[in-house]
Amino acid sequence: MPAPPAPGPDGVCPPADGPGPGRPPAGDRAIETRGLTKAYGGGRLAVDGLDLAVPRGSIFGFLGPNGCGKTTTIRMLMGLIQATAGHARVLGQPMPAAGRRVLPEVGALIEGPALYGFLSGRDNLRRFDAADPGADPRTRGARVGRALERVGLAAAAGKKARAYSLGMKQRLGLAAALLQPRELLVLDEPTNGLDPQGMREIRALVRELAADGTTVFLSSHLLDEIEQVCTHAAVMARGRLITQGTVADLSATVLGPRGNGRLTVTTPDTADAARVLKELGVSGVEITDDRVTGELPAPDAPMGGPDGGAPRELADLNAALVHAGVRVRGFGTERASLEDVFVSLTGEGFDVAG
Numbered sequence: 137m138p139a140p141p142a143p144g145p146d147g148v149c150p151p152a153d154g155p156g157p158g159r160p161p162a163g164d165r166a167i168e169t170r171g172l173t174k175a176y177g178g179g180r181l182a183v184d185g186l187d188l189a190v191p192r193g194s195i196f197g198f199l200g201p202n203g204c205g206k207t208t209t210i211r212m213l214m215g216l217i218q219a220t221a222g223h224a225r226v227l228g229q230p231m232p233a234a235g236r237r238v239l240p241e242v243g244a245l246i247e248g249p250a251l252y253g254f255l256s257g258r259d260n261l262r263r264f265d266a267a268d269p270g271a272d273p274r275t276r277g278a279r280v281g282r283a284l285e286r287v288g289l290a291a292a293a294g295k296k297a298r299a300y301s302l303g304m305k306q307r308l309g310l311a312a313a314l315l316q317p318r319e320l321l322v323l324d325e326p327t328n329g330l331d332p333q334g335m336r337e338i339r340a341l342v343r344e345l346a347a348d349g350t351t352v353f354l355s356s357h358l359l360d361e362i363e364q365v366c367t368h369a370a371v372m373a374r375g376r377l378i379t380q381g382t383v384a385d386l387s388a389t390v391l392g393p394r395g396n397g398r399l400t401v402t403t404p405d406t407a408d409a410a411r412v413l414k415e416l417g418v419s420g421v422e423i424t425d426d427r428v429t430g431e432l433p434a435p436d437a438p439m440g441g442p443d444g445g446a447p448r449e450l451a452d453l454n455a456a457l458v459h460a461g462v463r464v465r466g467f468g469t470e471r472a473s474l475e476d477v478f479v480s481l482t483g484e485g486f487d488v489a490g
């Protein structure tokens with residue numbers, strides 16, 4: 137996997153047109169936009185100067201509250217609507233100019249699949265396949281069968297699509313996107329409206345597809361979804377890019393440069409635990425009820441053990457507590473969530489309309 141874009145000192149990644157440290161070289165980007173902008177009537181910008189850099193091979197989450205401009209961006213990327221300003225490249229080619237060359241390499245699922253309810257799942261796929269001028273009709277049956285198999289719909293292939301659950305319809309839409317091998321999959325809110333089981337199935341499928349080397353760009357307003365499935369993310373609010381980078385780097389932006397997370401120790405011996413942790417270099421130590429929390433030292437910081445040694449790992453910290461007679465009932469670290477990132481960078485709660 138190419139090197140992820142690194143956040144800058146303010147925690148925000150450099151724009152796509154900068155040579156930014158850690159930013160994937162242009163050839164390694166599945167999607168790249170510069171200043172991409174869309175104004176609908178009324179003058180308000182639905183998308184405002186967007187600089188995106190999606191590394192090839194990533195599972196890239198495009199995250200933001202409803203109405204922040206995700207679908208509008210995707211529609212511009214796919215050449216479905218014209219940008220008001222700015223540029224977009226998909227698989228290295230300018231869009232929409234190179235649409236005919238690029239789009240056969242891209243599987244897209246935007247705003248739910250358009251299915252005929254009176255046709256079976258299999259016949260819906262045959263119809264999609266027949267609409268592809270590059271698809272050989274002689275091998276259609278095999279292609280459709282493989283795609284159904286891939287999304288776990290082989291057994292239900294003969295059922296009318298109107299009898300499918302929402303999750304099955306989404307999977308059928310994905311199967312349509314997978315009839316041909318694709319370099320890039322673009323999925324707009326693929327789990328929207330699904331029950332938890334349906335969501336899990338789609339996420340598992342996304343992971344499988346990415347494991348085969350396909351870049352997956354998926355939009356979502358669900359923070360935990362992005363955290364669970366994505367390697368990288370861009371965070372949008374009100375049409376603007378707030379930040380982008382690896383999911384781990386984004387978490388680190390709100391944890392400070394040390395980015396190690398907070399340690400939590402649950403113990404009846406809170407005062408002793410706090411003292412030992414401070415001696416070991418843990419800062420910001422706080423006691424709340426039977427919990428002692430603190431910020432872990434940087435990995436390269438000197439960390440003195442009680443015997444003058446230098447415990448470096450969490451396990452060593454735990455051992456030192458036990459050695460000092462602290463009865464440890466719980467021990468662990470917490471990383472910042474993407475929700476923390478969003479709130480810290482925008483000053484807003486996540487559940488706002490864009």
Ligand SMILES: Nc1ncnc2c1ncn2[C@@H]1O[C@H](COP(=O)(O)OP(=O)(O)OP(=O)(O)O)[C@@H](O)[C@H]1O
Pocket residue numbers: 176177182200201202203204205206207208209325357490
């Ligand atoms: N065809 C249109 N004409 C006018 N305004 C539009 C149009 N499509 C979208 N908008 C507006 O542009 C903004 C961005 O909408 P968009 O659908 O891109 O957001 P989104 O992040 O995909 O949200 P959602 O998840 O709710 O679809 C919203 O304020 C929306 O009302």
